[in-house]
Amino acid sequence: MSLGASEGLSPNKHLRARMRTNQTNHSRRGAPSKGRKTMLRRQILTLAASALALGSLAFGVQAEELKDPFPVKGKVTVADFGAKWCAGCPEMEKIMIELQKEYGDRAAFVVVDIDKYQGIENKYLIEQLPSQMFFDAKGEPIWIHTGSLSKEELRERVDILLAGPQK
Numbered sequence: 001m002s003l004g005a006s007e008g009l010s011p012n013k014h015l016r017a018r019m020r021t022n023q024t025n026h027s028r029r030g031a032p033s034k035g036r037k038t039m040l041r042r043q044i045l046t047l048a049a050s051a052l053a054l055g056s057l058a059f060g061v062q063a064e065e066l067k068d069p070f071p072v073k074g075k076v077t078v079a080d081f082g083a084k085w086c087a088g089c090p091e092m093e094k095i096m097i098e099l100q101k102e103y104g105d106r107a108a109f110v111v112v113d114i115d116k117y118q119g120i121e122n123k124y125l126i127e128q129l130p131s132q133m134f135f136d137a138k139g140e141p142i143w144i145h146t147g148s149l150s151k152e153e154l155r156e157r158v159d160i161l162l163a164g165p166q167k
Contacts, residue, residue: 072108078134092132
């Protein structure tokens with residue numbers, strides 16, 4: 001017993017009835033009608049315009065709020081560039097905090113999270129994390145180091161900057 005015979009249709013009539021149903025469903029669910037296309041296009045344009053407006057607003061706020069936290073005026077400054085996701089960065093941050101306590105007001109140790117200060121790594125040509133930039137008391141960049149430094153190596157470089165230029 002065939003499926004068409006049970007419904008009272010001959011096999012050919014059954015096949016033609018299914019084809020008509022599929023064609024009808026396809027036209028309803030397939031490509032959107034002209035009115036639906038226009039509505040969809042308007043929604044996409046509205047979303048795109050909203051995204052652009054919000055993006056430019058957020059960019060303007062970031063540019064105003066986040067200024068470079070270094071060099072510290074009148075002090076030898078070490079800026080350590082890192083990020084939370086960086087494997088060696090937490091150890092460097094710990095060393096920077098310890099040295100800040102040790103040197104007090106004689107030098108400034110600044111930890112810079114590149115995720116917070118977006119684009120700063122491009123501005124200072126930082127290619128690897130962690131990286132450190134050393135500034136003299138006048139705010140001039142003197143050295144840049146890529147990778148981690150030991151506490152002793154960092155201390156040695158800061159002491160050289162604190163001693164000033166050799167005469």
